[in-house]
Amino acid sequence: MKYNFDDIIDRKNTNALKWEPAILKERFGEEDVLPLWVADMDFNTPKPVVDAIINRAKHGIYGYSVRLDNYYQAVINWQKRRHNWTISKDSIVYTPGIVPAINYMIQAFCETDDKVIIQTPVYYPFKESIKNNGCKVVNNPLLYDGEKYTIDFDDFEKKAKDKRLKLFILCSPHNPVGRVWTKEELLKIGKICIENDVIVISDEIHNDLILGNNQHIVFANVSEEFSNNSIICTAPSKTFNVPGLETSHIIIGNKKLRNSYKRILTKNAIGGQNPMSIAALKAAYNESEEWLEQLLTYLEDNVEFIDDYLKNNMPRVKLVRPQATYLAWLDFRSIEKDYKKLDHIISKEAKVALDSGHWFGTNGSGFMRINFACPRGILKEALDRISKAINK
Numbered sequence: 001m002k003y004n005f006d007d008i009i010d011r012k013n014t015n016a017l018k019w020e021p022a023i024l025k026e027r028f029g030e031e032d033v034l035p036l037w038v039a040d041m042d043f044n045t046p047k048p049v050v051d052a053i054i055n056r057a058k059h060g061i062y063g064y065s066v067r068l069d070n071y072y073q074a075v076i077n078w079q080k081r082r083h084n085w086t087i088s089k090d091s092i093v094y095t096p097g098i099v100p101a102i103n104y105m106i107q108a109f110c111e112t113d114d115k116v117i118i119q120t121p122v123y124y125p126f127k128e129s130i131k132n133n134g135c136k137v138v139n140n141p142l143l144y145d146g147e148k149y150t151i152d153f154d155d156f157e158k159k160a161k162d163k164r165l166k167l168f169i170l171c172s173p174h175n176p177v178g179r180v181w182t183k184e185e186l187l188k189i190g191k192i193c194i195e196n197d198v199i200v201i202s203d204e205i206h207n208d209l210i211l212g213n214n215q216h217i218v219f220a221n222v223s224e225e226f227s228n229n230s231i232i233c234t235a236p237s238k239t240f241n242v243p244g245l246e247t248s249h250i251i252i253g254n255k256k257l258r259n260s261y262k263r264i265l266t267k268n269a270i271g272g273q274n275p276m277s278i279a280a281l282k283a284a285y286n287e288s289e290e291w292l293e294q295l296l297t298y299l300e301d302n303v304e305f306i307d308d309y310l311k312n313n314m315p316r317v318k319l320v321r322p323q324a325t326y327l328a329w330l331d332f333r334s335i336e337k338d339y340k341k342l343d344h345i346i347s348k349e350a351k352v353a354l355d356s357g358h359w360f361g362t363n364g365s366g367f368m369r370i371n372f373a374c375p376r377g378i379l380k381e382a383l384d385r386i387s388k389a390i391n392k
């Protein structure tokens with residue numbers, strides 16, 4: 001089946017966070033901004049997923065539901081097929097979302113005032129989760145050479161020696177800078193963590209959205225030692241555009257770590273799941289790979305579109321080419337370094353809603369994150385508006 005990603009679907013009046021005027025007003029000061037911010041897609045989810053939810057809905061009774069073997073098998077087969085990663089049913093811990101899971105992990109593995117290290121600019125709920133649980137954020141800023149982001153290993157190693165540092169939240173692939181970490185990079189950072197007793201939480205929510213010839217490596221798949229010292233967060237949310245179904249799988253090979261994590265879930269009575277997401281998960285992982293392949297081609301073409309558009313119309317805005325995800329990091333610093341002024345240009349003058357770079361850390365000032373998981377017509381409209389505001 002050929003999917004059409006060019007169709008513009010009206011998401012207004014569907015409680016969509018991304019498009020809701022009251023939310024846009026609150027966040028961007030304007031109701032009528034074109035939204036290319038929060039990370040969900042303006043595409044329909046694959047037909048098998050829609051059909052599975054409709055079929056389940058038709059039944060009419062939505063009682064307490066359980067996950068059966070075929071549910072876990074769908075997760076196991078997906079990881080094997082897409083990532084060559086062999087996991088056992090026991091290692092999979094359902095959690096209703098990766099951000100909640102990260103909060104539970106901090107509760108499981110940290111005492112008050114313990115420290116957690118992150119790599120800015122990075123997905124901002126990481127720092128909020130750390131602070132909300134009474135812990136301290138340690139920052140290992142990524143290095144940027146004007147083209148590409150890399151890890152500052154020396155700085156990381158220095159900070160890892162702190163006995164209060166308990167966790168490292170790795171974003172792999174990285175949101176917002178779009179890096180797919182190489183085996184060498186993972187080996188280096190993972191080794192420092194093992195040497196310093198720092199547990200690695202590898203947030204791999206974007207790991208199915210790999211662009212071009214890049215190769216994602218699941219952190220736990222690097223070696224048995226790495227698997228023993230890590231927790232891998234996966235989900236169909238980004239891959240199949242179902243984040244509202246709140247379904248994620250936290251995969252923990254190490255039994256001791258798994259039991260500590262599960263104890264916190266038990267304390268909070270987490271474990272039940274809604275029947276729609278059970279039906280959707282199976283249809284996504286078992287029947288929707290063809291949709292994903294077509295989506296990836298469309299996303300790659302959108303990256304080319306952005307790159308060409310910038311070169312032709314806004315040569316001073318630089319695209320940091322994403323190796324993964326549907327989020328692109330744009331460098332506006334040669335136009336405006338001050339984030340308040342840049343925010344004003346984008347939301348008030350261009351009337352476009354983008355994630356402001358400084359949300360991701362102070363080294364994100366002067367950058368913007370654009371969500372390009374939308375029909376090309378919307379992407380062009382957003383870029384036209386930005387170009388007009390900048391070139392005024």
Ligand SMILES: Cc1ncc(COP(=O)(O)O)c(C=O)c1O
Binds near residue numbers: 096123175206235248
């Ligand atoms: C790196 C990363 N982790 C987690 C999430 C959200 O996960 P969830 O909706 O499962 O809480 C996002 C969403 O954008 C993300 O980019």
